[in-house]
Amino acid sequence: MxxxxxxxxxxxxxxxxxxxxxxxxxxxxxxxxxxxxxAIPLVIGGLSLAAATALLTRTHRTRPPKTNPAPQNHEPQPPQRGAGNCATNHNAAAHSREQKPPP
Known part of the structure; x- marks a missing residue:
């Protein structure tokens, strides 16, 4: 651990x-x-490589900031017709046909 x-x-x-x-x-x-x-090239070269490694590690570990935060007090919009994949639209159309009473 x-x-x-x-x-x-x-x-x-x-x-x-x-x-x-x-x-x-x-x-x-x-x-x-x-x-x-x-000692001069060993210490200066080593500290330079350590700084570059630490910088690379820091950029790898930090997450990028959110660019488009969700607006506050925003009501969700209903799903649009035709949105989604083909299987979802097909199942929705078949389901709507099943619930209609026969003429």
């Missing part, structure tokens, strides 16, 4: 910041050499 909603933008930011930390931890441990400026 989820305790909060999933936020993919934060996931992307966390992955890139963790990658930056791993790069400098490897350099500190002597496993490889990481230049001092490597």
């Amino acid at each position: 989820l305790r909060h909603e999933f936020q993919p933008g934060r996931l992307v930011a966390g992955i890139f910041l963790t990658a930056t930390a791993v790069a400098y931890a490897g350099d500190a441990g002597g496993l490889w050499k990481t230049p001092w400026f490597a």
Whole structure:
């Protein structure tokens, strides 16, 4: 059971910041050499991708506003003749014939 909603933008930011930390931890441990400026593209690129992901997620989750709200105190109009599909019109015509008394 989820305790909060999933936020993919934060996931992307966390992955890139963790990658930056791993790069400098490897350099500190002597496993490889990481230049001092490597954090700049990793952090800025990761935060930019996180922002784009968060924006995309937000636009996907929000619903568009209603463009034509129903007017208040409006009486419903009776159905128009011929409205609906062919089967509905046919059944209505057959039903009206059944209820007429024979001449």
